[in-house]
Amino acid sequence: MITGGQSYVSAPPAFSADGRLLLVCSGRSVSVFSTATAMLVSELEAHEGDVTAVVVVPPPAQAAAAAKLASYCWTAGLDGALIYWDFVAAEVVRKVQVGLPVHSMVVPNICRSSKGAEVPTPFAFVSVEDRSKPVNDEKLLRGQIRIYDLTKGRQVGCPLAETRKPEKIVASSSGEFLGITNRRKLHIWSIPTKDFKPEKIRKIKLRHTKNLTTLAFHPSERTVAAGDATGRILIWRCFGNAKFSESSARSKVDDGRDGVRGNDDADTCTTWHWHSSRVRFLNFSSDGAYLFSGGLEGVIVVWQLDTGKRRFKPRLGSPLLFFVDSPDSSISCVSCTNNQVYLLKMPNMEVMRSIAGIKLPIASSTMGGSDRAVYGFDYTNRLVAIPTEDYCVQFYNLFENTEVSELQVCERNFQPVDDITMHISLVSLSIDGKLMCTVDIKLPEEELGGLVTLKFWNHGSSAGHYLLSTIIYEPHSDAGVSAVAFRPGRNMAVSSSFGGNFKVWVQRLSSQSSDKTYYSGWRCQSVGSYKNKPMTSAAFSADGSVLAVAAESVITLWDPDNNALVGVIAETLSPITNLSFIGTSGFLMSLCQSSRPQLAVWNVSNLSMQWSYSIYAEAACCSPDGSDFAVLALLNCPDGGTSTEQDGAILLFDAESPNPVASWSVKKARGGSVSFVKGDLSLDADASSRDSEAMFLVYVNCSHEYVIFDPRKSEELGVSKNTHKKIQAEEPAPIGYASIYGELPKVESKKEVTDVPFIPSDRPWETIFSGSSHVLPPLTKLCSAFLSSLLEKRPVANE
CATH class of the missing domain: 2.130.10.10 (YVTN repeat-like/Quinoprotein amine dehydrogenase)
Known part of the structure; x- marks a missing residue:
């Protein structure tokens, strides 16, 4: 049995310590991809519920002493398990049972004093859901923030907070601060990273007038940014100076602090606004000079923290969900709602590669009145064709769980913030996969301007590749198309209509040679109807000799060549x-x-x-x-x-x-x-x-x-x-010269070696340094050739 189609964007991914691997939560497993090729390297399968968090952590002390690469991570899932992995070997090292579904997890770097020395001890802060409380009562607190000692495998201390639903936990890069958004408040905890004890944790709240959706901590300063449901970004600077200071006495709060509400513990609060709807993610750059934000618009906004100036990475084609930095500052990744993860080359944010899963269902079900799914299956090539929200058809290989291609059906720039004005209502493929038909509908505006388009496609050079053959506007006047079926072994198709008729389409023969037949466009060969009843479905027999068309509740049988009615089955x-x-x-x-x-x-x-x-x-x-x-x-x-x-x-x-x-x-x-x-x-x-x-x-x-x-x-x-x-x-990762300049091009001789005798040059130093720096041979070869050219060669007399 084969499973696939899991979402790659249900939780934030994580990079390995060297940035060569990307760990992506995919259903009940974690898929490990190579950032160099975007190909699947391995899978971590041990959870019995969906994985909700993956955190890469430093290796144990003994592994670090052995100079082993950091290849360990913690994962959490809805099965209530926390699992410690060696993700390179895909082996489970340790498992901790929480007992409640875990929706979010962070593992900050915490040291505990032991016999006069500070020993790194992993503590996990998890956001769990108490399912013993009824869901329909919104006033009950179903979410909790708990602390678990991962070494001893047990909970320590009391819950840090209780919320109406499980909230996402965000930790600072130093592990000193944790935060969550809880409606119109920001909860921030100060975590003692040395000699950790739960009773030493301190907490502050920062308030806002709108519901907060995400937050991020500055990597080096005591600054936190949060986004709200209206698209605003708020930046609190110097938060916690009173509560988190080393002095036991709380300092007096100054009046007149810009943007800070009431007695909130912060010096200033700055507000920026560009996004038109909720902010999905915030992330500071590694040097803290820039802030990245994204949302429904499908645009990454880069804010300069000191000036508030911004630049953009547009046209990602789908609303954004997560943005994750890599330890290698030259690469980052962004997750989109269309189940794609883009690997970005920083700082220009150029899309290098993408990890494409199966497209997720279209959110709106009001397009055309039917909420039933529209799938096309290629029986021969084992592909599924799925209409997408951006007017494309995605071809997905079911056995390999990978995207094969994406076909643009309607030529139009799609923006996620725009209202949906058209959709693909039908996709049909022939049994051999050589022909495809799509029906797209342009929705009317104020009951005017609707358009139904029937398109025929011919198979291209590879599976999932199709070329447009014919476009037919309003194939059944102003009525919609209910079904399309292809005749086996023939270039013939039938389309049925709710308007009361069906049409038989044939592809014209353009030329024919001894070994191949060439077809051009499609034309209507005949039209049939039965008592003006809506034609709701159609199908050909296995040999193509009989055409069955459903006239509402009556099944009619036809001769497709002569368009003659040959039989009627009871209603x-x-x-x-x-x-x-x-x-x-x-x-x-x-x-x-x-x-x-x-x-x-x-x-x-x-x-x-x-x-x-x-x-x-x-x-x-x-x-x-x-x-x-x-x-x-x-x-x-x-x-x-x-x-x-x-x-x-x-x-x-x-x-x-x-x-x-x-x-x-x-x-x-x-x-x-x-x-x-x-x-x-x-x-x-x-x-x-x-x-x-x-x-x-x-x-x-x-x-x-x-x-x-x-x-x-x-x-x-x-x-x-x-x-x-x-x-x-x-x-394997490139090393030495190849890691800096890349692999040298391989030069193959066009002639045999015996045909081109080697003739040394009298002045080799004029040419050995010529050419681009990225194609020059290593310095060791250059130096030896250069020095040998300066030395005078003398024959050695044999004595």
């Missing part, structure tokens, strides 16, 4: 939303998704119903060959609750029998989809004993997390770990 209980032939079995499956749901199997040969069920089904798919089909069913009525993460079950049927062959329980079924894909025989140990090609089933939930499994085997979904990973061995 269903409600309008049909999904229609598909079940392989080569001669059966047809229909799905009704309304207040009167129905799953029905029809015998095409005698135009009668084989069997039916009244179940709420979210999606269904049929095997390209054979007689199997799968249904994603909800456990309760979708209209009975407001939750978008309803659980469900995948039922596997044989067309001839109403009894399920197998079933699997799944999470987050509402908004999900299922599909058959061509299996990878290398993953199946029994494949050599089978004559038929392996067939796998893929389930994608509403969060775009997916699982691929063999439906012929009985196994619990979501329990087993991945059996196939695309993991690249980490490249």
